[in-house]
Amino acid sequence: MAEFTFFTNPMSRGQIARWALHEAGADYEQVLCGWGPKPEALIAANPMGKVPTVIHHAPGGDRVVTEAAAICLYLAEVLPGAGLSPRAEELADYLRWSFFAAGPVEQAVTARSMGFEPQTPQQQGMAGYGSYNRMVDALAGHFATHAFVCGDRFTMADVYVGSQVDWGLMFQSLPERPEFSAYAERLRARPAYQAAKAIDGKLIAEMQQ
Ligand SMILES: N[C@@H](CCC(=O)N[C@@H](CS)C(=O)NCC(=O)O)C(=O)O
CATH class of the missing domain: 3.40.30.10 (Glutaredoxin)
Structure with a gap:
């Protein structure tokens, strides 16, 4: 077996x-x-x-x-x-962005595709992702200065976070930002x-x- x-x-x-x-x-x-x-x-x-x-x-x-x-x-x-597991100095980014992708990114993309956007400051305060645009800016901001989730080294966090970016670009649920495209290209080159x-x-x- x-x-x-x-x-x-x-x-x-x-x-x-x-x-x-x-x-x-x-x-x-x-x-x-x-x-x-x-x-x-x-x-x-x-x-x-x-x-x-x-x-x-x-x-x-x-x-x-x-x-x-x-x-x-x-x-x-x-x-x-x-x-592919994190080294001690990588653990914060590894956990932070894995959970960010599984929570805020997933929720913002799903809610938007179903036609729901938190409108008022109160609604944005309650929604874990704030607003779709705030989520996108936060995620793109990380990849503006990091090749991978944990810096220069590919880790398993990139499979999950990267899948959100890869799918987001393919299905246009994330915008075509250069940070996202360059990250997705690095991932798509991997033999696995x-x-x-x-x-x-x-x-x-x-x-x-
Ligand atoms: N939170 C789960 C979501 C899993 C999920 O919703 N899977 C969908 C397919 S992408 C599914 O199994 N749908 C069929 C169903 O709900 O019966 C994860 O991240 O793995």
């Missing part, structure tokens, strides 16, 4: 987890899930039935990890050979990115036949 079972749909945030699995060099077996009834094993692991969901068949027993961001950071920790995207791209093409 592979070390990880990976429940995914190629047209989903599962693409983030697959990229992370490849960056970490994980031995994984995929279970493809449609949008209809979910496999029993997925529901047993994650009652929400959401993908990506990963089961780590660890020596001490199975561990379930859901949430694309958590899956990325978990893999960096349990597969340290890939060298290309290998993971090739698998999902092929699966999508097969589904559309």
Whole structure:
């Protein structure tokens, strides 16, 4: 049995987890899930039935990890050979921007795509992302002075934060700022990115036949 079972749909945030699995060099077996009834094993692991969901068949027993961001950071920790977990001096940026991407960035982009924008100062004070524009400025500001989340070195935080930027540019849910484009180009050049995207791209093409 592979070390990880990976429940995914190629047209989903599962693409983030697959990229992370490849960056970490994980031995994984995929279970493809449609949008209809979910496999029993997925529901047993994650009652929400959401993908990506990963089961780590660890020596001490199975561990379930859901949430694309958590899956990325978990893999960096349990597969340290890939060298993608943070050094002490990188930890603040690593955590700060991973959580920023999983919270404020996700929320701002999702809310905007559904036609909701916090309008009043009170609403912006309550919304964790303030406003879409404030979120974009904060994220772009970081990449104006950093090649990667933690500075000059690619870490697993870049798989998650970078996926938000990559998808945001592709689906135009983030604006075409030079800081975002240059960062996305650095990520798209990575062999693990290309290998993971090739698998999902092929699966999508097969589904559309
Ligand atoms: N917060 C989760 C969101 C996961 C999620 O919403 N996945 C979607 C696909 S991108 C899904 O499984 N939708 C099907 C469903 O909700 O049944 C994460 O970041 O991984």
